[in-house]
Amino acid sequence: MEVLQLLISGLSLGCVYGLIALGLVLIYKATETVNFAQGEVMMLGAFLAYTFVNVLGWPFALGFVATLAVMGVVGALLERVLMRPMLGEPPFAALMLTIGLGFVLRAIAGAAWGNEPHTLRTPFAGDVLRFGELVVGTENIAIVLGTAILCGGLYLFFRFARVGIALQAASQNQLAAFYVGIPVQRVFALVWALSAMVAATAGVLVAPVSLIDPLMGFIAIKAFAAAIVGGFGSLPGAIVGGLIVGVVEQFASRYLPPGFGDTSAYIILLVMLVARPEGIFATLQRKKV
Amino acid sequence: MTEQASTAPLLELKNIETHYGPVMAIRGVSLNVPAGQVVAVLGANGAGKTTVLKTISGAMEPQKGSVAFGGQNISGWAPDRVARLGVGHVPEGREVFPFLTVEENLRMGAYSRKDAGVKDDLELVYGYFPSLAERRRLAAGFLSGGQQQMLAVGRALMLRPALMLLDEPSLGLSPRLTHDIAEIIARLNAEQGVTLLLVEQNAKMALDLADYGYVMELGRVVMEDTAARLKDATDIKEFYLGMKEEGVRGRRRWKARKTWR
Numbered sequence: 001m002e003v004l005q006l007l008i009s010g011l012s013l014g015c016v017y018g019l020i021a022l023g024l025v026l027i028y029k030a031t032e033t034v035n036f037a038q039g040e041v042m043m044l045g046a047f048l049a050y051t052f053v054n055v056l057g058w059p060f061a062l063g064f065v066a067t068l069a070v071m072g073v074v075g076a077l078l079e080r081v082l083m084r085p086m087l088g089e090p091p092f093a094a095l096m097l098t099i100g101l102g103f104v105l106r107a108i109a110g111a112a113w114g115n116e117p118h119t120l121r122t123p124f125a126g127d128v129l130r131f132g133e134l135v136v137g138t139e140n141i142a143i144v145l146g147t148a149i150l151c152g153g154l155y156l157f158f159r160f161a162r163v164g165i166a167l168q169a170a171s172q173n174q175l176a177a178f179y180v181g182i183p184v185q186r187v188f189a190l191v192w193a194l195s196a197m198v199a200a201t202a203g204v205l206v207a208p209v210s211l212i213d214p215l216m217g218f219i220a221i222k223a224f225a226a227a228i229v230g231g232f233g234s235l236p237g238a239i240v241g242g243l244i245v246g247v248v249e250q251f252a253s254r255y256l257p258p259g260f261g262d263t264s265a266y267i268i269l270l271v272m273l274v275a276r277p278e279g280i281f282a283t284l285q286r287k288k289v
Numbered sequence: 290m291t292e293q294a295s296t297a298p299l300l301e302l303k304n305i306e307t308h309y310g311p312v313m314a315i316r317g318v319s320l321n322v323p324a325g326q327v328v329a330v331l332g333a334n335g336a337g338k339t340t341v342l343k344t345i346s347g348a349m350e351p352q353k354g355s356v357a358f359g360g361q362n363i364s365g366w367a368p369d370r371v372a373r374l375g376v377g378h379v380p381e382g383r384e385v386f387p388f389l390t391v392e393e394n395l396r397m398g399a400y401s402r403k404d405a406g407v408k409d410d411l412e413l414v415y416g417y418f419p420s421l422a423e424r425r426r427l428a429a430g431f432l433s434g435g436q437q438q439m440l441a442v443g444r445a446l447m448l449r450p451a452l453m454l455l456d457e458p459s460l461g462l463s464p465r466l467t468h469d470i471a472e473i474i475a476r477l478n479a480e481q482g483v484t485l486l487l488v489e490q491n492a493k494m495a496l497d498l499a500d501y502g503y504v505m506e507l508g509r510v511v512m513e514d515t516a517a518r519l520k521d522a523t524d525i526k527e528f529y530l531g532m533k534e535e536g537v538r539g540r541r542r543w544k545a546r547k548t549w550r
């Protein structure tokens with residue numbers, strides 16, 4: 001029973017890592033930039049939701065939708081204002097820029113909302129569901145369900161929407177995408193918008209579990225591990241990588257000596273880099289190329 | 290004024306210069322492509338043919354000179370904008386979208402089009418390339434090189450281009466496939482009224498198809514004439530059609546060797 005309990009909390013935590021990783025991989029696949037501020041984008045989304053729901057008193061659903069909308073605009077603006085001028089510069093410059101962006105976003109959040117933790121008022125937190133002996137927090141269920149819905153939506157978007165396919169095209173062959181008339185820059189702005197919305201969703205889902213403060217974005221470090229475990233370039237891989245990291249972390253903190261819980265993500269990462277540096281989902285990719 | 294516009298070529302390059310960083314790849318090239326014609330650009334490896342096409346489609350910006358399409362100056366335009374103007378570019382080395390299916394690749398070719406004719410044009414492309422029709426649901430990365438080349442041509446066709454830029458469509462194709470693709474290029478020009486700018490190493494194929502031809506060397510146009518006359522020019526025979534005595538050829542090889550790095 002305990003095992004099942006741990007598995008569930010590990011999966012829900014893993015979903016959050018997976019969602020942050022998903023946002024990272026989206027941007028990386030399309031633009032070959034790693035956004036080191038992905039965790040801070042998530043944090044910003046959580047604070048926005050907090051502002052709409054707790055401070056302004058909007059209903060949760062409305063506050064969430066407003067958060068997605070604002071974060072979409074924020075993501076697109078980041079691409080337009082920060083990343084686009086970096087085109088043609090060495091990739092290193094763009095990486096440094098995103099690291100700097102993380103610092104700036106943390107400082108802004110600290111100034112705007114303070115450094116003490118906040119609790120987002122959600123309709124799905126604080127309750128438990130009992131299945132016999134098994135007790136599951138509703139926030140955990142919300143995280144897993146929310147992630148599943150988001151992934152389903154993204155799958156449909158990439159599979160069937162014209163823009164979604166154009167987005168894949170631009171990430172597979174940028175020059176050819178230009179040549180067929182796809183407005184590649186606008187597509188990249190859309191990728192950043194999507195990625196910010198995914199991050200904001202992660203922030204809202206994890207808020208009841210981890211509280212909101214300017215440093216909450218640091219869990220993105222584990223999402224990096226998740227993304228690499230998943231192959232850094234595969235969207236399903238990002239989620240699976242997140243789930244692995246989340247589950248192992250839960251079991252490690254329960255059954256291994258103290259300290260192993262928080263470091264387990266990096267241990268998995270090291271093991272993966274040695275045993276299978278191309279990530280779990282690499283065979284699929286290699287075959288596709 | 291109006292008369293001039295109507296007689297102006299569909300595509301007009303005036304004295305363009307294009308650089309890769311400090312390297313000047315194009316050193317003042319002027320060329321015209323009249324509407325409805327097939328114009329060939331010949332030249333050895335590294336002559337700058339691909340760079341000329343990239344400059345036309347906006348992938349590279351010319352430092353000097355101008356590119357005019359349909360009388361409009363398009364130098365410095367982003368490539369997606371040039372494409373939406375009706376310039377289809379079939380790049381060197383069949384740059385398909387490898388994880389998208391054949392049909393998705395073709396639909397992406399029509400990305401900028403809003404009209405209802407896309408479905409008909411899909412069938413048109415499948416008509417030209419039956420081997421693609423059999424593989425519509427296959428990821429393009431799984432196609433053979435020749436099939437990918439056809440897909441790249443088909444994808445550019447989906448734009449309903451007024452002008453199509455073809456960069457070495459015969460590259461790496463068997464003589465039979467080369468013949469097939471040459472036939473299709475001729476049909477596109479005759480049946481669809483597409484104006485073509487054709488870059489080729491295969492001078493025989495290109496000059497058979499073309500109305501007019503340019504020969505490039507080291508970033509410059511060194512010769513231009515009607516295709517018929519170029520075919521007879523001795524230099525072309527020597528360098529591109531491979532009709533040359535062995536002795537001189539050996540010397541050429543040695544000379545080429547000195548530029549190896």
Ligand SMILES: Nc1ncnc2c1ncn2[C@@H]1O[C@H](COP(=O)(O)OP(=O)(O)OP(=O)(O)O)[C@@H](O)[C@H]1O
Nearest residue numbers: 309312314332333334335336337338339340341381
């Ligand atoms: N990406 C690049 N960076 C720097 N120099 C380049 C680049 N691409 C081409 N060049 C240089 O520009 C010149 C023209 O190259 P280009 O590709 O246009 O030749 P080409 O005529 O198309 O040759 P090929 O027949 O081999 O395709 C060459 O000297 C080449 O070395």
Ligand SMILES: [Mg+2]
Nearest residue numbers: 338339340381
């Ligand atoms: Mg070339």
